[in-house]
Every structure is written in structure tokens, then in C-alpha cells.
Amino acid sequence: MDFQHVFARRTSRMKASEIRELLKLLDQPGIISFAGGIPDASYFPAEQFGAAYQAALSAETSATALQYSISEGYKPLRQWLAKEMQKLGVDCTVDNIMITSGSQQALDYLGKMLLSPGDTALINWPTYLGALGAFNAYEPRYDKLSINGNRSAADFAAAAEAEGGRVKFAYLSADFANPTGETVDQRGRENLIDLADELDCLIIEDGAYQSLRYDGEVIPPILALEIARKGSIEDCRTVYCGSFSKTLSPGLRIGWVCGAMPLISQMVLLKQAGDLHVSTINQMAINTVAETHFDQHVATLHSVYSVRRDAMLAALEEMMPKGVSWTKPEGGMFVWITLPAHLEANEVFKRALETEKVAFVPGQAFFADGTGKNTMRLAFSCADEATIREGIRRLSSVIKGLL
Known part of the structure; x- marks a missing residue:
């Protein structure tokens, strides 16, 4: 055939x-x-994960580890992540976090949720290949993201409208980006918030390498800067995608998204329709190792x-x-x-x-x-x-x- x-x-x-x-x-x-x-x-x-899996399969917790679970994710892990996000300046609760199968699944869900054929995604030139792979299936138009004032919001909007859609989001990795290794300075992050406000679009902040800073000044995530400006995560248009793949283990496929509750609620619906939930035992193991060794x-x-x-x-x-x-x-x-x-x-x-x-x-x-x-x-x-x-x-x- x-x-x-x-x-x-x-x-x-x-x-x-x-x-x-x-x-x-x-x-x-x-x-x-x-x-x-x-x-x-x-x-x-590996040794710590071995002990974590053994603990998860103990008589006290094996029923939880091997059973179906909620789509939002294992609550103790979400609680740990909420505390870690707060350390970064992101004031949030467990209700602002959903666990995904790596941050790659988060990008796929965001593309599915936001893009209609012909809509525009603003991305860097070059950008993460996996993001292109995630977004391509939803038939977007790509435009070069500019946060230095070379192009106005009206210019981006007009170009998108001419192609039959609108700008839905700007995607970037602000810290040590894949593939360039470059970092967006704080002024650039603030400029991006301004641009997104004018375009009334989302910002997808890929924080996969957030934890891997070796020198230089720490810069708050875009989501933290937006919360500082607007007062609450519920008033923010930035969604942060995080991952354990570059720190604890890529093979367990544990990532997360953090954003306003209406956004997370819609992503939960996609999760329910997609794979129901991330492996419970893997979430439990990551949580144990993160709490003790991260x-x-x-x-x-x-x-x-x-x-x-x-x-x-x-x-x-x-x-x-x-x-x-x-x-x-x-x-x-x-x-x-x-x-x-x-x-x-x-x-x-x-x-x-x-x-x-x-x-x-x-x-x-x-x-x-x-x-x-x-x-x-x-x-x-x-x-x-x-x-x-x-x-x-x-x-x-x-x-x-x-x-």
C-alpha cells in the first residue's frame, strides 16, 4: 500500500x-x-537511582508506584519543583506546574495548543532543532525573533497577518542556548516581555540548561522578571519549560512546565488525551534523588x-x-x-x-x-x-x- x-x-x-x-x-x-x-x-x-527505585517498590509505596496517576504529575515532585522555581524568583504553587515526558513533550503540547496552520512562531536564527521538530507538525510560519528594537511589534503582526495568521508565541532558550551556547542579557529579556505584551502572544522559555551556569552573572528567568513586573504568575504570559535531562538523567524522560493556571489546565487536557500521565515510578525516583542529591x-x-x-x-x-x-x-x-x-x-x-x-x-x-x-x-x-x-x-x- x-x-x-x-x-x-x-x-x-x-x-x-x-x-x-x-x-x-x-x-x-x-x-x-x-x-x-x-x-x-x-x-x-546510578547508585542513588537504584536505591530510589527500590524504595518506590517497597510494600508501603509499590501500589502508588505501579498504578495509574493524575495527569498533573506526582505531587511531591511538583512541590519540590515549586520550591526550586521560587529560588529562581518564580513565585508559584504546585497548581502552576505539570510534569511532562521531558521538556520535548511540553514543546509539542504547546505547539498543538497554540498553533493553527499559518500562525507565526517567533524563533531565533538558529534555534533548537527539537523545537522546530515539535512545532513543524502544526504548520506554522516562522519569523526571526528580534529583541533589540530592530523590528516593531506592528511589523511582526503585519507580516503574520499577511500570511493569514497571527503571532502566537516567541520561543527561545535564554541561557546557554542549544545550539549557540549564547545567553540573553537582562535587558533583552525585558525587551521580549515588552514585545510579547504588544503582540499579545505567549513567551515559551526553554530552561533546559538553566542549572548549568559555570561563571558570569546569574540572570533571572524571563518568567521571574515578568512576575516581578506584573505581581503574579497568573498575570504572566511566559511559560517556563524545565527538564532533568541535562542534570540527573535524560533516560527517565522527566520535564515540567510552569505557568499561569489557565495555561496549565489546558495542557493537562492535552496530557489526558495523549499519554494520561508520565511514568509514576520514574517521577517518584526523580523526586527522591532530587530531594537528596540535586x-x-x-x-x-x-x-x-x-x-x-x-x-x-x-x-x-x-x-x-x-x-x-x-x-x-x-x-x-x-x-x-x-x-x-x-x-x-x-x-x-x-x-x-x-x-x-x-x-x-x-x-x-x-x-x-x-x-x-x-x-x-x-x-x-x-x-x-x-x-x-x-x-x-x-x-x-x-x-x-x-x-
Whole structure:
């Protein structure tokens, strides 16, 4: 059977993740990979999770751990998260939080809830590839997010209306963004709140890397700044998406959304229609480990990842030829490389993998319009300092050979 004619129109916008497809090529001996933006598995708190699961399956709690649960999420975990959000300046309660299957599910639900075909989503150029994957199915139009005053709200609104829709939200990762590693300063965050107020649209704040700041001044989340301005989370248009995937474990698929109660209530309906609830036992295990080990574990990640970031930046400075530039992130997992305009990262990748056994992610996939051919993303989280230095040496050799 030819299935194409029965697929919904929206499936034409759905594409395989280029990064996940790329990772399939890297299962070769001797490869130095800067491709996967993933945490170092050797630092997972496996022993603590083992004890947490054993406790969840005890006679006292096994019925809860193995039973259906409420769609909002395990209440003790939501209570812990509410306290953590309050530490960030987000005054909220458990009723402002819903647990999701990673923050990726939150992005999918928000796209489903907010986007009609032809509506506009404001995003960075480049932006997180997973966000594009989540939103694409709902057939949006993308426009470049500008928070420095170069474009007015009226301009954004008129452009959206000309395409038959309206601006529904601005999406961004304000701290150590994937893929660039860049951070939006406080003025930029305040400007975005102003823009969203004028457009009467939502702000989707992706806080996946919020906990991974290694140096520099801490900047409040956009949601915290909006609460400070408006007095209550119930008067805010920002929804914060958080995740344990970059800290405790990506495999357990535990994320959360935090926002005004009417927004959360609507997302709960989507959750009920989608998968009912996130695995109860996984929520219980995350809650136990978070309550007892989160701060200590994050401090360990800081000490490891900051050294690896410094090693990558030092190697780039020493070895890369003139004409190549890169970001200098204060946290997160990524450095973003810009090559000379005539050089395509796909060609660099092919040559680097074949001749030097070093891999990265070409940057074009992160651009909604397919531009950015001369950009690339390097992840430093899963390689030690010596490996990073050798990988950058190999990569710089390839780039020099193509200039």
C-alpha cells in the first residue's frame, strides 16, 4: 500500500532529526565526537537511582508506584519543583506546574495548543532543532525573533497577518542556548516581555540548561522578571519549560512546565488525551534523588563541564585558522562555530569523519530556512580535556585544508 495519500497534510512538515540520524554514523572505533549534546553518562547518579527505585517498590509505596496517576504529575515532585522555581524568583504553587515526558513533550503540547496552520512562531536564527521538530507538525510560519528594537511589534503582526495568521508565541532558550551556547542579557529579556505584551502572544522559555551556569552573572528567568513586573504568575504570559535531562538523567524522560493556571489546565487536557500521565515510578525516583542529591550532583557537573569548556575554547584559540569564529558560553554544553562564508560545514563534516575520525553537527539543520551552511555546533560535555584537544587539532587540520 502507498501510505502517503492517507497521511495528514501536517506530516509533510515532519522530518527525521538530523542529529539523531547523524549519531547513527558515529558507531565506529576511534571516532572523536563533538556531535551529541548529551550529558556524560559516567556521572549519572546510578547508585542513588537504584536505591530510589527500590524504595518506590517497597510494600508501603509499590501500589502508588505501579498504578495509574493524575495527569498533573506526582505531587511531591511538583512541590519540590515549586520550591526550586521560587529560588529562581518564580513565585508559584504546585497548581502552576505539570510534569511532562521531558521538556520535548511540553514543546509539542504547546505547539498543538497554540498553533493553527499559518500562525507565526517567533524563533531565533538558529534555534533548537527539537523545537522546530515539535512545532513543524502544526504548520506554522516562522519569523526571526528580534529583541533589540530592530523590528516593531506592528511589523511582526503585519507580516503574520499577511500570511493569514497571527503571532502566537516567541520561543527561545535564554541561557546557554542549544545550539549557540549564547545567553540573553537582562535587558533583552525585558525587551521580549515588552514585545510579547504588544503582540499579545505567549513567551515559551526553554530552561533546559538553566542549572548549568559555570561563571558570569546569574540572570533571572524571563518568567521571574515578568512576575516581578506584573505581581503574579497568573498575570504572566511566559511559560517556563524545565527538564532533568541535562542534570540527573535524560533516560527517565522527566520535564515540567510552569505557568499561569489557565495555561496549565489546558495542557493537562492535552496530557489526558495523549499519554494520561508520565511514568509514576520514574517521577517518584526523580523526586527522591532530587530531594537528596540535586545540588551536590549539579555542583559536580559544573566542576567537570567547565573544565571541558575551557579546554575547547583554549584549543580553538590556539589551533583554528583566521576567519573562523566561535561563541564563548558561560555554561551549557555547546560552542557554535562560524566558518568563512564560502566554506560549507557539511563538506567539512564529510572530510573530517572520513579522514580524521572527528564528528560534529553541521549548523544548517538549526535554521528554519535552511541557511547557516557555514556554521557548526560542537558539544564539549562528553569528552575529556585531552580528547577535546586532539579533536580540535584534527578538525582544524581539515578546515585549513579546505580554505
